Amino acid sequence: MSRPTIGALIDANRAELVAFRRHLHAHPELSYAERETTDLIMQRLQVAGLEPRLLPNECGLTCDIGSGPGPVVALRADIDALAMDDEKDVPYRSQRPGVAHACGHDVHTTMVLGAGLALNELVDERPGRVRLIFEPAEESLPGGAVEVIDAGGLDDVVAIYGLHCDPKIDVGSIAVRVGALTAATDMVMLDLHGPGGHTARPHRTVDLVKVAARVVTELPDIVRDRLSDHNEALLVFGALRAGDAVNVIPSHAELRGTFRTQQLDVWNKAEPVVTKAVSQLLTGTGAEWNLDYRRGIPPVVNDAAETARLATAAALVVGENAVIEAPQSMGGDSFAWFLQVVPGSYARLGVHDPATNQERLDLHSSSFDVDERAIDIGVAVLVHAALAALA
Numbered sequence: 001m002s003r004p005t006i007g008a009l010i011d012a013n014r015a016e017l018v019a020f021r022r023h024l025h026a027h028p029e030l031s032y033a034e035r036e037t038t039d040l041i042m043q044r045l046q047v048a049g050l051e052p053r054l055l056p057n058e059c060g061l062t063c064d065i066g067s068g069p070g071p072v073v074a075l076r077a078d079i080d081a082l083a084m085d086d087e088k089d090v091p092y093r094s095q096r097p098g099v100a101h102a103c104g105h106d107v108h109t110t111m112v113l114g115a116g117l118a119l120n121e122l123v124d125e126r127p128g129r130v131r132l133i134f135e136p137a138e139e140s141l142p143g144g145a146v147e148v149i150d151a152g153g154l155d156d157v158v159a160i161y162g163l164h165c166d167p168k169i170d171v172g173s174i175a176v177r178v179g180a181l182t183a184a185t186d187m188v189m190l191d192l193h194g195p196g197g198h199t200a201r202p203h204r205t206v207d208l209v210k211v212a213a214r215v216v217t218e219l220p221d222i223v224r225d226r227l228s229d230h231n232e233a234l235l236v237f238g239a240l241r242a243g244d245a246v247n248v249i250p251s252h253a254e255l256r257g258t259f260r261t262q263q264l265d266v267w268n269k270a271e272p273v274v275t276k277a278v279s280q281l282l283t284g285t286g287a288e289w290n291l292d293y294r295r296g297i298p299p300v301v302n303d304a305a306e307t308a309r310l311a312t313a314a315a316l317v318v319g320e321n322a323v324i325e326a327p328q329s330m331g332g333d334s335f336a337w338f339l340q341v342v343p344g345s346y347a348r349l350g351v352h353d354p355a356t357n358q359e360r361l362d363l364h365s366s367s368f369d370v371d372e373r374a375i376d377i378g379v380a381v382l383v384h385a386a387l388a389a390l391a
Contacts (some may be wrong), residue, residue, distance in 0.1 A: 006383050009118040017114045017379070018372050020044070024106035025132050028081030028099045031144070032138035034059045037079050041113060041134055048120050052132075055151050060136035060144055062153050065119050070127030073389040074153075074160040074200070074344075075382050076335060077112035077127035078105045078138035087366040093258040102368040104165025104351065109134060111163060111349075111378035118383050128390045129156060130190035135334065141187060143334025149341060159306050159389045160344035162335050163378050166326075167361050169350030171371040173383060174314035175326035175348045178307045182300040183260040184267035185332030188235065188274060189292040190215065192242075192282075196251030205249055206286040209242050212253040215281060216240060222277045227266050234260045234330055235274070260330045262299050271295065294301035300336040306389075313384035317377055331363075349378050 004012075016381040020040075029037050038059055045052045045063050052063035059194035060079060064072070081101045094100045106291040116132045123130060133153055137144035148154070169175055192212055197205030237257035243250030260275060261267050271293045278291050316322045326348045335346045351370035352360055361368055 004121055006118060006122070006380060009121055010114070013114055013117055014376060016365055017110050017375055019023045019112065021106050021110040021372065021375060024109060025101045026092045026095050026224045028094050028096055028101045028106070030099055031080045031140040032057060034079050038134070038136075040152065041079070041109065044113060045116065048117055049361050050116070050120060055136065055147055057136070057147065060134050060148065060245050061132070062133045062148070063116065064129045065132065066097065066123040066126065066129040068127045068129065071158040071390060072129045072131050072156040073386045074131045074157045074338070075112050075115055075386060076133040076135060076160060076162040076338060077108040078135045078144075078334070079109050080105060080137055080139050082139055082364060084364070085366055088369055094379050101366050102366065103139070103370070105138065105349070105364070107165050107338065107370055107375060107378070108163065110375055111382060114375065114379035115382035117385065118379060119386060122148070122383070122387065123390065126186060126387070126390050128387045130390070136201050138334045141185070141294065143297055143337060145334040145337035149337060154338065154341050157342050159337050159383045160342055161306070161310055161382060162346045163349040163381065164333065164346065165351045165374070166348040167363065167368065167370070167371055169348055171350050171374045172223055172318055172377065173322045173324055173350040174318055175324050175350070176307050176314065176345065177326040177328070178300055178302055178304045178309045180262040180299045180301050180328060181235070181326060182333050183262045183330045184264070184299045185296045186259040186270065187294040187296060188257045188259055189294070190204070190255040190278065191237055191290045192253040192255070193288040194251055194286060197249040199247045199249055201388055208250050208287060209229060211282070211285045211287045212242055214374055215255060215278070219281055222281065223274055226273050226277065226388060227270060227282050228261070228263070232261050233266055234261050235272065238336060256316070260332065262328055262330070264298060267298060271328060278296055297332050297334050298336045298340060300346050302338070302345045306343050307345040309388055310347055310381070310385050313388055314347065314381050317380040317386050349374055
């Protein structure tokens, strides 16, 4: 009996994978609450005769395909959703208020599952194994990748690959990049305290709103200038809370933001620089302060050889002209932790339908959706990359 082709296997699973993706989209789960998602993945892999392994907290899993000696190649998907509403008018719209797959993790999960089902028919006579990694809590710092690694998810792995949906890129295109693809991302949380007072007499107290405004406007430039000559250090506050009454100077203010950089050396020295800058900026203001600086994730830094392998796999699927260079992003992704341990590559998967006149929405948009033809493409690229790495 002849071995089935990759294309035939993808054709056979297409309808099931689209339905699987839509079910995930309609039933999203937040970080470290992905138990239904995990169960669904596990059940499908078990039906295929595979033996998936739960991660210690029972959210997320890994699964090896093949049993031969030799290299282990990993394919990674993230399975959690975002804390936001889904505002699309589609049958598979999220049924859970305040939770939505607006970053494409449902597609990532479906593609890795589909690749696993296809590889299960192809790797039995090949050396080595393919490991599917379904990572929980990618949207929370430092990301579920840390747990995957601690649980032995990268044991014996020699290379790892992943694809991330990109609604700015047309379906049928794959964007790759050698080196830094994303940025390191840390959380910066600053609490300010003062005696409070009346807005009629700000000179008799510590005007915390004024102090907080000074931090928001001046601290980012100070940090950038001290860390980088090329604007590679980005500190931005996304939340500022201070007071409730128009005639009361508050006694407490909270500032919450992120620090990002694409440079690993800048990331490694950022925390003491930010701490010192805050101290100097607040000296003499009268405000008491507490800085909680939480290191998050490093930048995704793609290996040159593995990126070339992934690009070659993509070219087999979409053609050489549709394999383009990915721009650098100041967003973060916990795939970076895997690349700190083993070489690999993370690429952007085009999911925008060019035939529509719809706006090219960004990730995390409340109406985010994908052209589901991208699922077949992603499955094929991952399968080709895994088989090439095993060879």
